[in-house]
Amino acid sequence: MGGDFEGQYGIVTGAGRGLGAATARMMAERGATVLLVDIDADSVEATASGLRSEGLRTHAIAMDLADESQYPALHEAISSRFGGRLDVLVNNAGGWRYSTAREITIDEWEWMFRTNVTSMFLATRAVMDIMVGQRSGRIVNVASGAAHRPRAIMPHYGAAKASVVSLTKSFAEELAPSQILVNAVSPGPIATETLRARGNLIEERAKSIPLGRVAEPEDLAEVILFLASTRNRYIVGQTIIANGVCS
Known part of the structure; x- marks a missing residue:
């Protein structure tokens, strides 16, 4: 199966489900060998196994990306599965919790930054020298619309994702x-x-979107994969806001 990523090797983090799983699938469908990484071992193994059953080249590794001591396992996987090469890193791993500024505990604050920022920083730093040695590569970080506007019900999430936007520029x-x-x-x-598990939240969110619907994971995966492909030749250090809103 040919495509934009034929013969390439990519890593997608937070790939056990949702946007990460959709991105990994589409990258593999377009020719890449993809390593799915997630903290949830059962989820990531099941997702990778399902993709392999369809003839796609996928592998899985369970690790906490915010724990630097676990990175030897990632390096071993790159060596054994990819022959030491890496063309694409998609930093999708993250998470959120709803709390106001008054409600946030220091533990929750630290969890938010560890999950969304430390994981992205360590993953990028762990593989960037491979790409430097090749003089080629694409890295795409998943931030959030919350990075660009006030979020009174989860200010720590907005602050963490704003840090992702800033680190993107610095790494670029x-x-x-x-x-x-x-x-x-x-x-x-x-x-x-x-989001589907949260009752009618999807319908409520859709009311504020001119397109009349929230995004499907594949909608965002297409944007990620363009930035991750060699078709992207000149976009550097940018954050593409893909929220269906005309602003």
Whole structure:
């Protein structure tokens, strides 16, 4: 099966379900060998196994991306599964909790930054020298619309995702001379399993979107995969806001 990623090797984090799983599937369908990474071992193994049963080249590894001591396992997987090469990293792993500023505990604050920022920072730093040695690569970070506007019910999430936007620019500045393009995508609401489980929240969110619906995971995966492909030749350090809203 040919496509934009034929012969390439990619990593997608937070790939056990939702946007990460959709991105991994579409990258594999377009020719890549993809390593799915997630903290949930059962989920990521099941997703990768399902893709392999369809003839797609996928592997899985369960690890906590915010724990630097676990990265030798990732390096071993890149060596054994990819022959030491890496063309694409999609930093999708993250999470959120609803709390106001008055309600946020320091533990919750630290969890939010660890889950959304530390994981992305460590994953990028762990693989960037591989790409530098190749003088090629694409890194795409998943931020959030919450990074760009006030979020009184989860200000710590907005602050963490704003940090992802900032780090995207910093990594882009450092890595562009090695022909590595680093960018980000800020989604609005996505119809993932998590959002569907929250009752009528999808319908409520859709009311504020001119298109009349929230995004499907594949809608955002298309944006991610363009930035991650060699078709993207000149976009560097940018965050694409893909939320269905005309603003």
